[in-house]
Amino acid sequence: MKKSKANFYPVILAGGRGTRFWPLSRKRMAKQLLPLNSDKSMIQETVERLSALAEKKNFWVVTNDDLLVPIAKQLRALPIKQLIAEPVGRNTAPAIGLAAFILERLDPSAVLGLFPSDHVTSKPEAFKKDIAKAVQIAAAGENIVVLGIKPTRPETGYGYIEVGEQYERGVMRVRRFTEKPNAEKAAEFVESGHYFWNSGVFVWGAKTLANALREHLRETAPFLEKIAASYGTKEFAKTFAKLYPKCENISVDYAVLEPRSAKGEKSSNIFCIPADWGWNDLGSWAALFEHRAAEQQLSEHENVLTSKGAFTHDAGGNFVHSPRKFIAVVGVKDLVVVETDDALLITTRQKSQDVGKVVKFLDEKKLKNLV
Incomplete structure (x- = not known):
């Protein structure tokens, strides 16, 4: 060439x-x-x-x-x-x-x-x-x-x-x-x-x-x-x-x-x-869970948590983001929980691709402060 x-x-x-x-x-x-x-x-x-x-x-x-x-x-x-x-x-x-x-x-x-x-x-x-x-x-x-x-x-x-x-x-x-x-x-x-x-x-x-x-x-x-x-x-x-x-x-x-x-x-x-770059387009919360789990060398049955402290019991495959709070995760599996000052998202990893529908709803209702 x-x-x-x-x-x-x-x-x-x-x-x-x-x-x-x-x-x-x-x-x-x-x-x-x-x-x-x-x-x-x-x-x-x-x-x-x-x-x-x-x-x-x-x-x-x-x-x-x-x-x-x-x-x-x-x-x-x-x-x-x-x-x-x-x-x-x-x-x-x-x-x-x-x-x-x-x-x-x-x-x-x-x-x-x-x-x-x-x-x-x-x-x-x-x-x-x-x-x-x-x-x-x-x-x-x-x-x-x-x-x-x-x-x-x-x-x-x-x-x-x-x-x-x-x-x-x-x-x-x-x-x-x-x-x-x-x-x-x-x-x-x-x-x-x-x-x-x-x-x-x-x-x-x-x-x-x-x-x-x-x-x-x-x-x-x-x-x-x-x-x-x-x-x-x-x-x-x-x-x-x-x-x-x-x-x-x-x-x-x-x-x-x-x-x-x-x-x-x-x-x-x-x-x-x-x-072969270790590529990920991070297209959803589930994808971010997988990416962080791989980085932390966790299995898909362990939890990925962002918090000031945490307690887990009989819980696995969860992604929880609440950076300013202590969180306790008990008896649940494969959830996505994301907290901000004005909103709380609760879904499953399997359905995390549908989170965009929340924004569509907020747009339709003209709830501009939430989008």
Whole structure:
């Protein structure tokens, strides 16, 4: 593979509300701003592990108006002009697409990476190595690189990547993407050994992505180009507010990756690097329980507790967060209990994916102080 010089720009998507982490995650202090994995917030950890690969001046963050100020306070080292607040949410394709169109104009050699702001990894050196490899592949042509995670269970909440022949050592060609299969299909995928979870981490040249959007999102791409053309001028905020809501609400997976992979394995120019970073997207309280239990070398039958002190008896598999109180857990199993100053969540680990429904209810009832 021909090596090409490229400037790498991490683009961190940080506009989500993290509703499944209610009541800790709120509209103005969402999941990515919380210290769920360490004493640093999720987005601070994301920037930290990428700092070995890119200068701070190359970082971009796409978020929303509610989170712009708190993110700016947490990421003081990043250029404030590169923290962009969407006027409305339009999913990942317009968000990363806008960054691509801006960077295409600012730096023709730009290679950008899409990184969710709320994932964790326990093997930073492996992460660094894989992203560096992805940047190299993306810079060598009109290539798209996705980082895949070896599945450990038939998970129905993730997208899957089917891989084909080896492109080079440690890199596979992508055959197709499948979004969130049913349980039967997910079990087939895991059994086959040819599928990886879609980590949501992608690397590509800014021009490559911009051209892909011009091809596959023909109505949205012109709006993004006009917004990008106004970046750095007095008209940017006005143009952004006027045109961005007209963009299609669609993920980059559906907009670009699935149509590209449908061209056939050898002509799609999509590649997968199987990653082993100790990755977790921490998508629910149950996922956080599993992550912390693994870190503390606990079994799923033990308790994960955050408190000033605790007593347990005949209790197991519980996640309890009440950091300012002594807690007693007696005779219950597999519960999730999370306390804040103004709310209390009680559910089971099995049903923790449904916590977002609480936020939907609160929105409908206009209980703004609780969201």
